[in-house]
Amino acid sequence: MFNLEEFLLMREKRVEIQNSIINKFKKPILVLRANYPGEDKNNFIPKSIVEVIKKEITEIFNSDILIVEKISSIEGPTYIFSIDYPGIEIKKIAMVIEDNHTLGRCVDIDVFDETGYPFSRSDFGGEKRKCLICENMAFVCGRTGAHSHKQIQNVIQEKYEQYLDIVETQESISNTFSNNALKSIVLEVSSSPSFGLVSPLTKGAHKDMDFFTFLDSSFALTPYLKSVSKAGYSPLPIDLIFKKIRYMGKVSEQEMFLATNNVNTHKGMIFLIGITLAMASKAKFENLSFRDISNLISEMCKDILKDFDNIRSKSNLTHGEKLFLNHGIVGVRGIVKKGLDIIFDEAIDVFENSLLKENDINASMVRTLIFLMSSLEDTTILHRHDIHVLNNVKLEAMELHSMFENSPLDISLLKEIENKYSKERISPGGAADLLAVTIFLQSIKNMF
Incomplete structure (x- = not known):
């Protein structure tokens, strides 16, 4: 009563x-x-x-x-x-x-x-x-x-049942997307030759990590991949989704460092794949096209370069801030602000065309990596070296991309370059992250 x-x-x-x-x-x-x-x-x-x-x-x-x-x-x-x-x-x-x-x-x-x-x-x-x-x-x-109260209660129950239907689809989409994302991350580190990156055959330019470190790190990201995908499959606006996944990313970084004994294997990947997964899921929720994922990413990251506001008044600059100040390089922030257009407009085509011609996923990954190296202002290279080394890497990658565009890869030549980059401590980590995102996006393309 x-x-x-x-x-x-x-x-x-x-x-x-x-x-x-x-x-x-x-x-x-x-x-x-x-x-x-x-x-x-x-x-x-x-x-x-x-x-x-x-x-x-x-x-x-x-x-x-x-x-x-x-x-x-x-x-x-x-x-x-x-x-x-x-x-x-x-x-x-x-x-x-x-x-x-x-x-x-x-x-x-x-x-x-x-x-x-x-x-x-x-x-x-x-x-x-x-x-x-x-x-x-x-x-x-x-x-x-x-x-009447009963009428209103019935409407509320209908809304709750509608929500449960959304959750069921959300679970299915996030399972598929997160599994594909994890597979793509593992595939990227499995490609060879990898030009100073870690692979199953070499540590590349790195002394503090190997292929098994990357496996540990990749699987530590599993809960994060599922969470950001679920966060994206939502009626909430993009800015609130971004607020949610930024915190999820910080938690995932801690899990990565725990899994790798404080070695940074996937910090850039966490940022890139998180945004991509969330907006791919948002596109599915809104029943949009595959290309609209790029538009959603661009919308989500439209203000991301504000991180560089008032940079000249700061006393302690991050590596990325120093690169922006000295060279005007915006790194991964600029790439996501443009909606990962380098992937949607070019890298996916490079990957798919190679796969269609050769039916060899490793060759397709290597070709795509070379293309990305030729186009990217890779801040991972700049972290260890200078703008001149980066420009030399880009030029060499352009030549390789042109040389093998219509012919088989010369693995012996590529291994020579890989050995040279490893000795000179050159590691195109930014291109590697974009390669994984390319593989992921290509894997879900037919779901739209």
């Missing part, structure tokens, strides 16, 4: 808890509850919906979350997040979730700033939320009793 007095007392207690959390941490809070009519706000449907949105909020704000407190009461399950993030931005993100997520209209997400001020949609010029059933304002339908 519903007890109005108990309900009101619990609401007062929740407000007290909210205020105590604000006073303790001096940060904004986000309060998540089910938007579910009727007396039983603790049945399976509202509880499950709140858990789904709670997971989304956790993935979006991740390390900015200071504390999460759960309240179980007659009000239904409630989560209170204290978040070290501007309150106005938290509210904007909350509105995006409410408006875009499949279950967004089935929850209420309230945001209060560090003073306890409750943000509203009107603060941002936004409209009040619409009714779940009709196009009228929800508060109007609520006041007039336009729809």
Whole structure:
């Protein structure tokens, strides 16, 4: 039996808890509850919906979350997040979730700033939320009793069933995409000759890693590959997906270093394959074309060169920042900002044409690697050497690409060059990362 007095007392207690959390941490809070009519706000449907949105909020704000407190009461399950993030931005993100997520209209997400001020949609010029059933304002339908609780509950259940269908497809897509991505990463390190890169036959220009180090590192990335693919298969906008996968990438870097005893085998790969996987999954969710993956990547990374803003005022520069300052080289940031056009416009064709002619995946990988070396401002080479060495590598790769464009590879010659690069500590790691991404994209091309 519903007890109005108990309900009101619990609401007062929740407000007290909210205020105590604000006073303790001096940060904004986000309060998540089910938007579910009727007396039983603790049945399976509202509880499950709140858990789904709670997971989304956790993935979006991740390390900015200071504390999460759960309240179980007659009000239904409630989560209170204290978040070290501007309150106005938290509210904007909350509105995006409410408006875009499949279950967004089935929850209420309230945001209060560090003073306890409750943000509203009107603060941002936004409209009040619409009714779940009709196009009228929800508060109007609520006041007039336009729809019965049962009608609204049925619509919420339909939305939850729709969400479960999406999750089933998401699981299938992410399994396929992440498995193909892992295979592509392993294939890349398995190619030979590899011009100073690690391969099954040589450490190349490296003393601190070998083929087995790369295998350990590759398989350590497995959970990350699945997670970023799932994050991409979503109705959420690209900027929120990017926010989620950037944190996933940081966690994956830690897992990589654990697997390799602090050897950096795949840091660049984590960035590139993560963005590619997420946007390939987003393209599938939106039922877009294969080429649209490039457009989505470009959209996601449109502001990525802002990393170089105010660079001249910084005292401690990263390697990439020094290259930008000294040579104007933007590295992998510039490549993703252009939507990996070097892969979509050229590298995939090089790989596919070779595979069609020779039916030899190793030869196709070597040819594609040579092409990428001829075109790329490879910051991995610049990390050990200078712009003159990079230009010599590019020139030599151009000559090789032209020499073997219509003839079989001269493996003896390529091994001579490989030995030379290994002795001179030249390692085209940037080209290697793009090769793996090329292999991955080619492997899923026929799924669009």
